Amino acid sequence: xxxxxxxxxxxxxxxxxxxxxxxxxxxxxxxxxxxxxxxxxxxxxxxxxxxxxxxxxxxxxxxxxxxxxxxxxxxxxxxxxxxxxxxxxxxxxxxxxxxxxxxxx
Numbered sequence: 001x002x003x004x005x006x007x008x009x010x011x012x013x014x015x016x017x018x019x020x021x022x023x024x025x026x027x028x029x030x031x032x033x034x035x036x037x038x039x040x041x042x043x044x045x046x047x048x049x050x051x052x053x054x055x056x057x058x059x060x061x062x063x064x065x066x067x068x069x070x071x072x073x074x075x076x077x078x079x080x081x082x083x084x085x086x087x088x089x090x091x092x093x094x095x096x097x098x099x100x101x102x103x104x105x
Contacts, residue, residue, distance in 0.1 A: 079105040 028036055078095045082088075082105060091102050 075101075075105060078102050 025033070025036060074095050074097065078091050078097050078101075081091045081094065082102060088099055088102055091097070092099060095102075
């Protein structure tokens with residue numbers, strides 16, 4: 001709607017902006033409206049894909065962080081057991097680490 005002064009948008013609250021947007025959409029021809037709807041669907045799809053990607057990334061990051069924390073904890077326990085002269089076979093049974101992994105600690 002070309003006749004609306006741009007300063008109206010600057011002073012408008014969100015409710016007024018939505019009303020103006022609806023009026024603009026309502027004034028579209030059928031072809032323009034179809035194009036508008038298609039662009040809105042593409043935008044919604046892009047937002048959904050970004051949200052899904054973000055959620056997957058967060059999930060993966062948490063999982064990797066937890067796994068890394070568990071690994072570090074197990075290694076720390078094995079190291080302390082080794083420093084206290086606990087036999088390697090007992091450390092292996094307790095931590096499920098290999099002899100080679102324990103010897104490298």
